[in-house]
Each structure stands twice: as structure tokens, then as C-alpha cells.
Amino acid sequence: MAGGGAERQLIYLGDELARQGHEVHVALSGRGVYWEKLVRSAIHIHELNGCCNYDPLILVQLIRLIRKIKPDLVHTWLLQMDVLAAAAATFTRVPFVMAERTDHRGHGNNWKYRIRFRFGKKASGIIANSRGGLAYWDRLGKQNTKKTVIKNIVPFAEISRTRDLELKTSFEPNTKLIISACRFIPLKNLHNLLQALKIVLEKCDKLEALFFGRGPLVNEINREIKDLGLEKKIHLMGFSDKLYAWLKSASLFVSVSHFEGTPNAVLEAVACKCPVMISDIPAHREILAKDQAWWASPTSVQEIAGSIEKAVYSPQQAECKANDAYNQIKKYSSDYIAAQYVQAYKDILEHNAK
Numbered sequence: 001m002a003g004g005g006a007e008r009q010l011i012y013l014g015d016e017l018a019r020q021g022h023e024v025h026v027a028l029s030g031r032g033v034y035w036e037k038l039v040r041s042a043i044h045i046h047e048l049n050g051c052c053n054y055d056p057l058i059l060v061q062l063i064r065l066i067r068k069i070k071p072d073l074v075h076t077w078l079l080q081m082d083v084l085a086a087a088a089a090t091f092t093r094v095p096f097v098m099a100e101r102t103d104h105r106g107h108g109n110n111w112k113y114r115i116r117f118r119f120g121k122k123a124s125g126i127i128a129n130s131r132g133g134l135a136y137w138d139r140l141g142k143q144n145t146k147k148t149v150i151k152n153i154v155p156f157a158e159i160s161r162t163r164d165l166e167l168k169t170s171f172e173p174n175t176k177l178i179i180s181a182c183r184f185i186p187l188k189n190l191h192n193l194l195q196a197l198k199i200v201l202e203k204c205d206k207l208e209a210l211f212f213g214r215g216p217l218v219n220e221i222n223r224e225i226k227d228l229g230l231e232k233k234i235h236l237m238g239f240s241d242k243l244y245a246w247l248k249s250a251s252l253f254v255s256v257s258h259f260e261g262t263p264n265a266v267l268e269a270v271a272c273k274c275p276v277m278i279s280d281i282p283a284h285r286e287i288l289a290k291d292q293a294w295w296a297s298p299t300s301v302q303e304i305a306g307s308i309e310k311a312v313y314s315p316q317q318a319e320c321k322a323n324d325a326y327n328q329i330k331k332y333s334s335d336y337i338a339a340q341y342v343q344a345y346k347d348i349l350e351h352n353a354k
Contacts, residue, residue: 001032004183005152005264006101009129010077011038012153016338018042025069029058029080033239053080062088073097073345075127079116086119095124095352097345102261103132103283104139105187125348127341129262130283146348150340151287152262154271154332162244162272176207176251176312179274181243181265184215189256189279189298194224194234196256196304200312201233207312209234210250212243247272251318252311256298259283267332270325275318277304277311292325 001007010026011034018024019042026038027046038045046065050058066074066088074089074096076082082098089096098120107113117140120126125146128134134147171177178197182188190211197209211221211234218236225234240246247253253269253276260266260283267287269276278284279298294311296303311318 001028001030001034001038006078006099007032007034008037008155009152009264011041011043012155012334013338013341014043015041016153016334017341020335020338020342022342025065025071027062027065027081027085029053059084059088063091066092066094073124073349075099075345079112082116083112083119086123090119090122095349096122097125097127097348098123100126100128100133100136100261103130103259104136105259107136124352125344127344130260130286132259132282133261146344146351148344148347150337150344151332152264152267153334153337154267154329156271156330156333159244159268159271162242162248164248165242165245171208172206174206176204177246177249178207178209178252178254178308178312179212179246179250179269180209180254181212181247181269182255182257183213184217184221186217187258189258190217190221191224192298192301192304193254193256194221194228194230195301196308197234198228198230199301199305200308201230203309204312207233210237210246211235212237212240212246214238244268244272247274250274251315252277252308254304254308255279255284256296256304257281257283258298262287267329270322270329273322273326275311275322276325277307279304288325288328292321292328294321 014024014026025044025046027048029048029050048058048061062085071094074085074094076085076096077099086096086098123145126134126137128149129152131149134149137147180193184190201207222236225231247269253274255263255266256279259281263283266276266278266284277294280295281298294307296307
């Protein structure tokens with residue numbers, strides 16, 4: 001239950017399925033920042049004990065758990081369980097579904113992903129959160145299994161309960177805030193974003209940027225901010241459980257990823273009615289239309305800077321785009337997405353029974 005979008009999506013989905021009357025069990029090998037959220041859900045939780053992610057005892061525990069629960073279907077969610085839970089399901093002869101949460105560029109070519117692919121070929125179904133995710137399996141020859149795209153849940157109820165932050169004590173009056181929220185990894189393209197922000201922030205006194213998240217590049221990003229002389233204008237905020245409140249108080253949310261599956265942070269910013277400036281990539285085009293956001297090539301620092309500047313200084317246009325974008329994603333509610341999963345599970349089980 002580390003601080004990632006995939007972990008939150010698992011909780012949202014499992015909780016909604018349980019509330020709709022389905023018996024949902026989640027087996028996991030470690031706690032994290034979302035552990036308490038998982039505990040508060042209606043999901044049955046099973047903690048697995050192991051000395052590390054590769055401990056064979058985890059596999060043994062999964063086999064025992066599947067035999068005890070006798071599930072209709074096993075759904076693997078992240079890399080470790082795409083291998084171990086898939087192996088346990090195969091051994092116990094229970095149909096399993098593999099989640100695909102990115103496109104082909106999100107996968108490495110090391111032994112872990114090669115093993116994952118081998119188990120994926122045995123899966124009764126693939127449920128991806130983007131068309132690029134399904135294309136990944138098509139390119140690898142996974143043609144005959146049931147495959148479908150289901151978008152991520154947007155937690156509208158949770159967002160609606162969140163109040164705007166009082167920012168008067170933190171920033172000078174009339175300061176506009178730009179927010180980025182992501183894991184600090186290369187695909188998020190933070191280097192180009194920082195270069196673009198340098199162009200924009202040096203022109204504007206009443207403009208600052210907040211970076212939420214953490215990851216392996218955090219020290220590198222911190223050094224780059226200092227090298228650019230932007231320590232007083234760009235702030236690393238780490239993980240925050242108040243992100244929705246910040247988004248409701250911001251002038252702009254920015255995401256310039258090179259690629260995505262379904263971008264949770266973008267969807268949640270839109271649900272907070274925060275205007276967004278996003279990279280012109282297939283995953284973003286799947287969820288928003290051209291006139292519902294500002295766009296830029298992820299490889300062009302000048303385009304990113306220009307789009308940020310236009311967005312921040314066009315408040316009326318920003319409000320219109322934000323409202324249109326919100327109306328576009330309203331359908332991604334928990335009950336609607338959960339119903340899609342239920343239908344997908346039924347289709348997969350029927351297909352498997354033939």
C-alpha cells in the first residue's frame with residue numbers, strides 16, 4: 001500500500017465492489033501510506049509474511065489462501081503479484097486476470113517482466129486502463145484472451161468533502177500556484193518541466209510551483225532546483241494527504257509525462273476543477289478533448305513554458321476549460337467503473353468456461 005495511484009485504485013475498486021455485495025479479498029505483502037485507507041474499506045485483508053519480495057513462502061501462503069477462500073477469479077494488480085499470485089492461481093486452477101496499468105514503454109526487458117509476460121499469456125483476461133495497455137499485449141501476441149479497457153475510478157465523494165486550503169499564511173497575497181503531483185521517475189519528464197518553469201517563473205513575481213510526490217529522482221530534482229536558482233519559487237512538498245485541497249486552491253495543474261496508462265493525478269485535478277496543462281500523448285487524449293486543457297509536446301521546453309504561461313494568465317478561459325473537463329470525466333464514478341469490472345469479470349469467466 002505504498003503511495004501510488006495503482007494502490008489507491010485497488011482500494012477504490014475493492015471497496016465499491018464489496019459495497020455492491022461482492023466478496024472481495026485483497027492479499028498483500030506490505031503496508032504503506034494507504035494501509036489505513038485499506039483497513040477502513042469493506043475489503044477482507046490478508047497480510048502475507050515474507051523476508052523479501054522474492055520469498056517463496058509468499059507463494060505458499062497464496063496457494064493456501066486461494067484454496068481456503070475458493071474465489072471465482074483472481075485479479076493480479078502489480079508486478080510482484082502478476083508473477084506470484086498468477087503462479088498460485090495457475091497451480092490451483094483458478095482463472096486469473098492481469099491488470100495492465102501502463103503501455104509498452106512502462107515495462108522493462110529484465111527477467112521480472114519476461115516472467116510476467118509468460119504468466120500473462122496464461123491469463124484468462126487482461127484489463128487495461130488505456131488502449132495503449134491492450135496494444136502492448138496485442139504486439140506480444142496475446143490475441144485470443146478476453147481483453148478490455150476500463151478507466152480509473154475518480155473519487156468524487158472524497159474530493160467533494162475536501163475543503164480549500166487557507167493559504168494566506170503560506171504565501172504572499174494573490175500568489176498563483178502551479179502544482180505537479182507524481183512519482184519522481186524519468187517517465188514523468190520533470191527535467192523538462194523544471195526548465196520550462198524557470199522560463200515562466202523568472203517573468204512573474206506572484207507565481208510559485210509545488211511538487212508533490214517522491215521517488216528515486218527526488219535528490220536529483222532538488223539539486224536541479226537549486227542549480228536553477230529557484231529554491232524560493234519551487235517547493236518539494238513530498239507526499240501529502242491534503243493534495244485535493246491544494247488542487248482546489250491552485251491556478252494550474254501540470255503533467256508533462258512522456259507516457260501514461262490512465263493518469264490518476266490528471267483526473268483528480270480535473271475533478272477538483274483545477275485547470276490542467278498536459279503533455280500531448282495518447283493517454284491524455286483518451287480522457288480529455290483539445291479544448292478542455294492546455295497541451296504541449298513533452299519534448300519541447302518552449303511549448304511547455306508557453307502553455308503554462310497562457311493557462312496561468314487566462315483565468316476566464318481556464319475556468320471554462322476546467323468546467324468542460326470536469327463534465328467530461330464525471331462518468332468515471334466508483335459505481336460506474338465497478339459495474340464495468342463486474343461485467344468484465346462475468347465475460348471473462350463465461351469465455352473461460354467455453
